[in-house]
Amino acid sequence: MADAGATDMTTEPTDAALVAAARSGSDAAFARIVDRYQAPVRSFLRRVCVYESDADDIAQEVFLAAWTRLRLLDTGERLKSWLFGIAWRQAKMTARSMARSRNRDQAWHAHQPQAETPNREMHLAMQQALAQLPEDQRAAVALCLAGGWTHQDASDVLEMPLGTVKSHVSRGRARLEEILGVSG
């Protein structure tokens, strides 16, 4: 293993250190990357994908693609936006080819416990509201409103002009508030 792989893991290693270690063959470093970014990536995909059951499958594909292309990442410092970029492209590609997931999603929901906690109700309400937004708008909302990304960073990840992202966020917010019956 290269020096980078021997990074002292008692302190939180930087993304760049983890990327360097993973590039030199450390699965432990790559597992740390997965642990570090699985929650934000999966949350983002659950909001972007109309069918929630697709989200975790796509998230796995995202990390697998990341492992395969890790050598193409010029610097580990932009790992997060790179991962989200892969996630966004993968979600768009999958949305077109996953019509079958409708059936699977219905089957998945049929096997879920039916207890409706307030959190679950709110989550389902948000999912249904998000599903009514156009795909690009949904992604901008998921990053900027739910994920706390800046418009500029979201614009880089989604490969959209800054003005378009701002417009998507503004319209998306208004639409969600209207559907959910809440006011800003």
Place this chain on the structure above:
Amino acid sequence: MTREPENMESRTDALSAFFEAGEVAPVDPGFRIAVMEAVARRRFRLGLAIRTGVLALLVILAGLLIPVVDQLATALGAPLLEILVLVLLAVLGAFAAQAWLQRHPDLPRLKLGRLRLR
């Protein structure tokens, strides 16, 4: 990632509670294991593809060399040709032995020596 507060949306609005209700657990070990298994499968397939490619190249090379070996056999005579065949067999044997020793898929190698998972 640099943050630009003036350009950042706040989650402290009416929608934040709805978004927070849909957050996934910070770390799901099952998800990590699934990813690492997929990585191991891909690594194995890549290794297999590379070895198959190398073997195919060796076969093609051997096919191209047969006429040359024929000419060499005539020029060198039987004793030297036997030595050449033995050397070739030794090389092929070494290649086969190396492939046999590395026949297992590279399962996720959690190198826990100095790089510790929490």
